Amino acid sequence: MITVHGLCKSFTARDGETVEALRDVDLEVAENEFLTVLGPSGCGKTTLLRALAGLVPWDDGDILVDGEPVRGPGPERSMVFQNFALLxxxxxxxxxxxxxxxxxxxxxxxxxxxxxxxxxxxxxxxxxxxxxxxxxxxxxxxxxxxxxxxxPRVLLMDEPFGAVDEQTRRLLQEELLALWEEHRLTVVFITHSMEEAVLLGDRVALMSARPGRIAEIVPVGLERPRSRDISGLARSGEYAEITTYLWERLREMHAEHRRDGVAS
Amino acid sequence: MATLVSLAGGAALWELAGRTADTSSLPPLSQVLGRLAEMTREGTLVGSVGDSLVNLALGLAISLVAGLAVGTAMGRGRRTEAALGVYVHALLTAPSLVFAPVFFSLLGAGRASIVAVVVMYAVFVVIVNTASAVRTVPPHLVEMARSYGASERQVLVRVVLPAAAPLIMAGVRLGVGRAVTGMVNGEMFIAVVGLGRLVTEAGGRFDSAGVLAVLLIVIAVALGALALVQAVDRVVTRWTPTTWKDAR
Structure with a gap:
């Protein structure tokens, strides 16, 4: 239902340097899928989400929702913000x-x-x-x-639980899963927590930084519905396997960055 | 309560200073109040206050409408800011009274000139405050509104203006104070009417008590106008958290 094809975006930082936030991002999100996007800070995952929301222009590539190109915010998409953004x-x-x-x-x-x-x-x-x-x-x-x-038919969530304490986060995760199971929505959920990415997502899109790219899409086979017992899932062998794998990949990325002399 | 105690203290100090100094240039408060009562009986005071209030109200109304409009446009648009900012800041710092002769020759010695002086005194501080209030509205709130499909007008009405209201009101308060100054100066230097005339006349007679009596009225007018603004302010900014150190 959401197709991102060859998305590129650079912007000029305050010091005049050009930052390549996204390079050739390709992504497919199916109807009613819960996709989590995981990556190190500064990998462009928030930029990707804001592009999906139609809040920022991009340099090249397309974003389609149900085959319709995204040109701005639309009634079928709504966004949840990390800092709540309440009036x-x-x-x-x-x-x-x-x-x-x-x-x-x-x-x-x-x-x-x-x-x-x-x-x-x-x-x-x-x-x-x-x-x-x-x-x-x-x-x-x-x-x-x-x-x-x-x-909305698509919920775009930008690290929505990043600013709350751990216990509250667990509660909110369960509540969100219950809502999603009931309402059947397509969710794109940005997070920097491996645990969260695996517990919530059908698939985890792993992003690498500078330039921001989708490094790999990791399917999560944990059974649904998960809202009843998230903590139980977090003790399962499959969960451990996926998070271990994600951490290895993330660690490689961090190491690469250090070699390239990019601060991470 | 603290305000009343402070006022009583000030009054006592004035009375004491007036009696000790014993010069005609600093009459004690009781003498000034006596003179005030006399002027009220003579009947000149009420009409003059009325004249002045009309000048003030007209000048303030124009200043607020123009100040909010121009300030909002400057706060929302970088180009507008660049184009108008230099004039606004120049006129904000220029002594507003130098424009009195210009208005005098353009608009004559009537109400229009005085109102124009009031506007020159009040409008720029409202513009500058409104512009920076609008400019510093949290960007994430504007982005949130846009994500829900808000038009520029909706962003302005539903997010920007309410978010900027507390700072805008601070500018309005400054504007009211300056408008009262502008009113008296306009009335003293352009058309000799209203409270400005009373001050000029009393000054000409070396009637210090009379001058101070009119000053008391001017202060009362200013405080009255400010009280009005504060009443609005309280409604508009009820939601803002405060950091009073003695808030309990």
């Missing part, structure tokens, strides 16, 4: 309804959809609170509810 002056309900409001959905319907999604993510009763009154985990639940409120 601090708006209530939780208004935040969840934000995308609907932009699209001109009537007030009553907005409120109803936002309310029911808040209940889904376990935040019933928090409608009138401001984001600043919530914990990080709760704020990201609001961010996820906001993304789901516009009924």
């Amino acid at each position: 601090p002056w708006a209530t939780v309900l208004e935040n969840v309804a934000f995308g609907l409001r932009l699209r001109g959905v009537a007030r009553a319907e907005r409120a109803e959809r936002a309310r029911s999604l808040l209940a889904t993510v376990g935040l019933a009763g928090c409608e009138a609170k401001l984001p600043g009154e919530l914990s990080g985990g709760m704020q990201q639940r609001v961010g996820i509810a906001r993304a789901l409120a516009v009924r």
Whole structure:
């Protein structure tokens, strides 16, 4: 359903140096697939996601969603941000309804959809609170509810659980899997955690840095549904095997970089 | 509460200083208040205050509308900023009163000139603050809005202006203070009307108590205008966290 072909993007850094963020990125994401993108920091994975969201232009290549070229943000895609990106002056309900409001959905319907999604993510009763009154985990639940409120078919997630503590992260992972199992969405999920990439993904797209490229696509054969017992999965032999392999590959990349004199 | 204590202290200090100094140039507070009551009875005060308030209100309204519009355009557009920034900063630092003769010859000795002076005093600080408030809106919020398909107008109305509101309001507060100064100066140097006329007349008579009485009124007008702004400010910026050290 998502096809990325020959995607290239460079940009000029503040010091005037040209940075090649993405080189010839090819990627296929199937309908309802959960794809995780794993790579060292600075490998361009966030740039890739922002290109998928239609937020940044690129130099060469194509991105197609259902055969339609991406030229900007679209209603079938919605994004979840690492730093939550909630409006601090708006209530939780208004935040969840934000995308609907932009699209001109009537007030009553907005409120109803936002309310029911808040209940889904376990935040019933928090409608009138401001984001600043919530914990990080709760704020990201609001961010996820906001993304789901516009009924997207693709969820683009940019290290969504990177800014929350470990226990909260585990809870959020389980909740996200449950949501995904129920709603059937295509998910592209950026992470720098090998554990997260394997536990959540159907496949892991491993990226290398400078220039950012898809180094390898690693299928994860862990059984679904996984939302019930993530921690149990994390003790399985298959899980250990895949993460060990991913770590070997990542370590090679880091070593290569050191040889090339690139700081990593 | 702290404000009231501070005011009472200031009043007592003034009274004491006035009585000890015992010169006509620094009359004690009680004498100034007496003079104020007298002027109110004479009837000149009420009409003058009314005149001045109209000048202030008109000048402020123009300053706010123009200041917000120009400031927002400068904060959102790099080219607009580059094109207008140099003028705005030049006029911000230029002594605003030098434009009084220009307005006098262009607009005559009437209300229009005074309002123009008020605008010259107030508008630039509103522009500069609005521009930097808009420019420093967190980029991730704008990006979030764009990812949901927001148009430039929606980005502006739903994200940029609310996010910039606290800093914009700080500029408006400065603008109000400067507008009051502009009002009095305009009234003293262009058309001798309103509170400016009263000050000029009292000064001409070496009536220090009269001058200070009018000054008290001017301060009251300024504080009244600021109170209005603060009321708006409280609503607009309710969401901002504070770092008062004594907040409990």
